[in-house]
Amino acid sequence: MVIKTAEFVKSSGKWQECPEGTIPEYAFIGRSNVGKSSLINGMLNRKDLAKTSGTPGKTQLINHFIINENWYLTDLPGYGYAKVSKVMRRDFEKLINNYILNRNNLVNLFVLVDSRHSPQSIDLEFIQWCGESGVPFSIVFTKADKLKPNVLIKNVEDYKAELHKTWEDLPEIYVTSGEKKTGTEEILSFIQKTNEF
Ligand code: GTP
Ligand code: MG
Numbered sequence: 001m002v003i004k005t006a007e008f009v010k011s012s013g014k015w016q017e018c019p020e021g022t023i024p025e026y027a028f029i030g031r032s033n034v035g036k037s038s039l040i041n042g043m044l045n046r047k048d049l050a051k052t053s054g055t056p057g058k059t060q061l062i063n064h065f066i067i068n069e070n071w072y073l074t075d076l077p078g079y080g081y082a083k084v085s086k087v088m089r090r091d092f093e094k095l096i097n098n099y100i101l102n103r104n105n106l107v108n109l110f111v112l113v114d115s116r117h118s119p120q121s122i123d124l125e126f127i128q129w130c131g132e133s134g135v136p137f138s139i140v141f142t143k144a145d146k147l148k149p150n151v152l153i154k155n156v157e158d159y160k161a162e163l164h165k166t167w168e169d170l171p172e173i174y175v176t177s178g179e180k181k182t183g184t185e186e187i188l189s190f191i192q193k194t195n196e197f
Contacts, residue, residue, distance in 0.1 A: 029111055035114065107195065141159075
């Protein structure tokens, strides 16, 4: 997909405040520091469309961008940030869960996980919730350039094995690097294929 235009639309603190869902939408989520902004920017070929915040986990806003004037890319706040209060975490969760479950034009949720780490319970729990809730989602491994190819392959296989403990069928998996812009074309092709109502 050629990215002709990519524009920020708005930040919303509640799912009800999001722009009207009249066009297909694709959302990106993952723990803070997973490489979400870098992946979005790399994929769209923009330097700093999705801003990297100096204080991770502080921004509890849903950010909408409109791409090629015909689909929304949504940057969701990171889940499971440890350094905020329990109440803030619950508010976070509510915002994210409500958005995901109520956003009728959401075609797919891309769940980002850091390819360097073994499966983390916070990610597994979120993936579990997506599966149980019937949310259409894919798993995106980030920062692939930081690993040697054989280690990368092993980590992805280990992750799949962990998921297979619960699920027979696994979602689509992408292995990416926002830095090196690898795997981004695959994500865009998927979006291209599916972004018609
Ligand atoms: P928050 O918005 O703060 O939650 O973080 P984020 O998930 O948007 O992560 P961000 O893209 O800001 O990246 C976090 C750190 O990881 C930065 O120092 C990036 O330079 C680094 N990083 C992100 N993606 C990659 C990647 O693909 N390769 C490498 N080598 N570093 C990356
Ligand atoms: Mg970010």
